Amino acid sequence: MSWQRQVDDLNAKRDLALKQGGDEAVARQHARGHLTIRERIAALVDQGSFAEHGRGAGGAERDEAGNLTDFTPGNYVTGLAKIDDRLVAVGGEDFTVRGGSPNAAGLRKSVYVEQLALQFQVPLVRIHEGGGGSVTGSTGKGPVGSPVYEKPRFQSVAQCMTQVPVATAGLGPVAGLPASRLVASHFSVMAENAQVMIGGPALVERALGKPITKEELGGPKVHAKSGVVDAVAKDEAAALGLIRRFLSYMPRNVWELPPVAACSDPVDRCDDRLLSLVPTERRHAFDMRKLIAMVVDEGSFFEFARAYGSALITGYARLNGRPVALFANDGRYLAGAMTAEAAQKVRRLIEIAETFHLPIVTFVDEPGFMIGPGAEAAGAIRYGTSAVLAAAMCENPWATVVVRKNYGVAGAAHYGANAYVLGWPSAEMGALPLEGGVAVAFRRQIAAADDPVAERARLEADMAAKLSPNARAESFAMHELIDPRETRPYLCRWVEWSEGPQRQLLGPKSFGIRP
Known part of the structure; x- marks a missing residue:
């Protein structure tokens, strides 16, 4: 006897997690001009440095014999990685699963990313694309809401702001809770094909009777001037590059000094201009x-x-x-x-x-x-x-x-x-x-x-x-x-x-x- 069947089950879930929302959903993401969350993390961090946490978290379906038949991964990807050889916590919504609106495992992992940064006292990078909660999430049977003894969700968000550098990117439609988390940062950037808004066009039209587009609501022309984001980048690669540059000026946490870089510019340089x-x-x-x-x-x-x-x-x-x-x-x-x-x-x-x-x-x-x-x-x-x-x-x-x-x-x-x-x-x-x-x-x-x-x-x-x-x-x-x-x-x-x-x-x- 061995544990091979269980290991095969584990590996099957890992492989399915890497497929995210499936080939068609990934193709749609690319057709919209966007990378997937896993591609974004790979573009941001040092090559091969990402160590994912909770890759096997998600919704598994099994037959009567207990064999895995299907698996929907948690639609938030998170873990530790290195940027310029310094450890960071990184996470982001997977838009290929439910448009980034959190499923059960995804919600837990999104809450965990702040805890990860606080535990290891390292900078936090959040990459956002998706909406907040869904009304369908509160229509099922069972307990409703968070237990009274649970700490407020935003407590760890606030703690990160006081202890570690936090940088965020909006790389697609970002609404509701993800929009709030986007601005809960020391540096935020959005790509030119992104939108950041409290509520989307359908919600605005229903509440205010005003038809409007996502661009008009929260496109880069709006938020470059509103101060909601600190920068607008031409594309996703440029946005992630700005995050890397911002972090280069920052210490890992408030208990350390900012890093000193090598300098070839003479300190006694006097510019006649x-x-x-x-x-x-x-x-x-x-x-x-x-x-x-x-x-x-x-x-x-x-x-x-x-x-x-x-x-x-x-x-x-x-x-x-x-x-x-x-x-x-x-x-x-x-x-x-x-x-x-x-x-x-x-x-x-x-x-x-x-x-x-x-x-x-x-x-x-x-x-x-x-x-x-x-x-x-x-x-x-x-x-x-x-x-x-x-x-x-x-x-x-x-x-x-x-x-x-x-x-x-x-x-x-x-x-x-x-x-x-x-x-x-x-x-x-x-x-x-x-x-x-x-x-x-x-x-x-x-x-x-x-x-x-x-x-x-x-x-x-x-x-x-x-x-x-x-x-x-x-x-x-x-x-x-x-x-x-x-x-x-x-x-x-x-x-x-x-x-x-x-x-x-x-x-x-x-x-x-x-x-």
């Missing part, structure tokens, strides 16, 4: 992204959410191989003024950097909070103050480079609790932007002048001289006033100094980061 990048004419804008590229390690800047809150640029970069979180004003969009959306983007970046111990660098060209009826209706002052307080409470190593404008309450969002402050000769700092401040403070004097236009110009020129950074540098109100070309050497030295303080901050934060 920086000397003339900022126009001497105050009203002329400049390209902040060019500035960033000239200062950080070559090719290391990784921007996210470019189309959302566009007045502020946010992303990650490296200085001498060390990862940093970075944000800066884009003076070519609304003069760089902090809108409600931009403030939310900045607050989130600060909280991610705090959670994973990345030093923060900010390049300042801040005219203040956005003003006007639209800004008031959007709640700019509330969200802006939230960003300011996030900065004020942040204990991370923080470097502030005042490139040009630094005005108003919004300017405070660029200074952490222990900011190392550098200024360029082009810097101007004050309570209000020069033109508006003069118009308000000297309104009567300007109105009474023989030539109001000339008087206002004279006052503006006088005030501009007083806003020069020289007085602040001479008063030790900043650490150094520097030649713009020296910015990279100064920041590379600072980020090296910062390793000791970073180590002091290891471990989870008292607050839990939320999407």
Whole structure:
């Protein structure tokens, strides 16, 4: 006697699991221009590194003799793998079985993937395509709902957000619970042929009487601007590549420092183009992204959410191989003024950097909070103050480079609790932007002048001289006033100094980061 029959049964289930929803369902998936979940995982992780958990979980049918006659695999695939030789937990819905709407085994495996990441304290990658629950799932006999002693489903989702980097991808229609899990992440991306929505077109038409397409509801043009996702990729391979790149800046968990990469870019590199990048004419804008590229390690800047809150640029970069979180004003969009959306983007970046111990660098060209009826209706002052307080409470190593404008309450969002402050000769700092401040403070004097236009110009020129950074540098109100070309050497030295303080901050934060 041996256990060969049982082993044959086991292997049959494993083979059927690899077939997913069957040849026809896989062919339909490919015809729609999508990979299957197993193909996606293979494209994401290091070759041959995926160790699946629960491949034999699913619904088995047997004859009277106990022989396996059919097997429907759990429609969530999960396990451990490596990305750039670092361990990660990975999982995703199998759209070829029930369109990704969870069957019994699939639901359990989808809950388990967060536990897997927490148990091994490794980054979590979720790849989404599918809907949430089905009304047919609650029509059967037997117990209904979860027992009262069971922990809330989203508790482990929240715990992952506070302990390990979480990256997600939407690679097809993503609705209901998977859409919520997509945004419960530190970085999310959707492919151009994906849609993310709370409820699909049929549900919307039934509830609101409005016919609508999936693209109109939650296509990439919608969510690039809504802030629901951090990036839109041209295809699935590009989306998975962005996840790999995001994780390269992150530690494995909150008890470790971010990984240092080899760097061939000289730390003492001084780019002469920086000397003339900022126009001497105050009203002329400049390209902040060019500035960033000239200062950080070559090719290391990784921007996210470019189309959302566009007045502020946010992303990650490296200085001498060390990862940093970075944000800066884009003076070519609304003069760089902090809108409600931009403030939310900045607050989130600060909280991610705090959670994973990345030093923060900010390049300042801040005219203040956005003003006007639209800004008031959007709640700019509330969200802006939230960003300011996030900065004020942040204990991370923080470097502030005042490139040009630094005005108003919004300017405070660029200074952490222990900011190392550098200024360029082009810097101007004050309570209000020069033109508006003069118009308000000297309104009567300007109105009474023989030539109001000339008087206002004279006052503006006088005030501009007083806003020069020289007085602040001479008063030790900043650490150094520097030649713009020296910015990279100064920041590379600072980020090296910062390793000791970073180590002091290891471990989870008292607050839990939320999407």
